[in-house]
Amino acid sequence: MSEARSALVTGAGSGIGRAVALALLDAGFTVTLAGRRADALDETVALASKTSDAVTLTVSADITDPEQVDALFAQHAARFGRLDVLINNAGVFGPTADVGDLRPDDWQSTWAVNVTGAVLCAGAAFRLMRAQHPQGGRIIDNGSISAQTPRPLSVAYTTTKHAIAGLTKSIELDGRAYGITATQLDIGNARTALVDALVGDGALQADGSRRAEPSFDVAHVASLVATVAALPSDVSVPQLTVTAAGMPFIGRG
Numbered sequence: 001m002s003e004a005r006s007a008l009v010t011g012a013g014s015g016i017g018r019a020v021a022l023a024l025l026d027a028g029f030t031v032t033l034a035g036r037r038a039d040a041l042d043e044t045v046a047l048a049s050k051t052s053d054a055v056t057l058t059v060s061a062d063i064t065d066p067e068q069v070d071a072l073f074a075q076h077a078a079r080f081g082r083l084d085v086l087i088n089n090a091g092v093f094g095p096t097a098d099v100g101d102l103r104p105d106d107w108q109s110t111w112a113v114n115v116t117g118a119v120l121c122a123g124a125a126f127r128l129m130r131a132q133h134p135q136g137g138r139i140i141d142n143g144s145i146s147a148q149t150p151r152p153l154s155v156a157y158t159t160t161k162h163a164i165a166g167l168t169k170s171i172e173l174d175g176r177a178y179g180i181t182a183t184q185l186d187i188g189n190a191r192t193a194l195v196d197a198l199v200g201d202g203a204l205q206a207d208g209s210r211r212a213e214p215s216f217d218v219a220h221v222a223s224l225v226a227t228v229a230a231l232p233s234d235v236s237v238p239q240l241t242v243t244a245a246g247m248p249f250i251g252r253g
Helices: 015-026 038-047 066-080 104-131 155-174 193-199 218-229
Strands: 006-010 030-035 056-060 085-088 137-142 180-188 239-243
Touching: 006 015, 006 066, 006 104, 015 030, 015 038, 015 085, 015 218, 030 038, 030 066, 038 056, 056 066, 066 104, 085 104, 085 218, 104 137, 104 155, 104 180, 137 155, 137 218, 155 180, 180 218, 218 239
Parallel strands: 006 030, 006 085, 030 056, 085 137, 137 180, 180 239
Antiparallel strands: none
């Protein structure tokens, strides 16, 4: 078993997950990179400045499938011996629709990834952290600023991210006896392919107009996450919000 702290990152094949996985490797963590596409995970590992089979494990998994989630965390434990940090990051934006036009199948698919997948991964991490010696660990849930203030026509995404707020608080409360802490990470307009697609030609505003919005380098998110991940076990960060300066969030619309 490595003496390095160990992390597992879901959605590590692109965007925020990729940036965070790379930052954790740079910070000296051993890291399991999880995602649906093995080739994308391999691309992330190839970008790392510090990597070897001793410090990285890639696992292709569908986080909406309980059996695949259990297998993912079992592989992590078998390789690295313990789990110190889960970055519960995988998610989808879902349909562009208000609640009147939301199709049931679009709602179910968004909920499956953003909530069911997050709960399954958090549960598997919680069980590992509770059973290992010494006990404890940290679960960082990717919320989004939509967990606080929605964008127009994003009812599915917004509702799932409000659910993440409840998940994170419940983990923090129920994990208290085992040294498990949780952080809700709310990010606004970090530059990724998802954000570029959302705001590149002007993001829809509450008044119906479209306006260009500022964004910022996703590397700054990764740096913040790595800092929280490295905190000692007696420090909890229940909620962290980071946005592009000047984006419409406070008083959105």
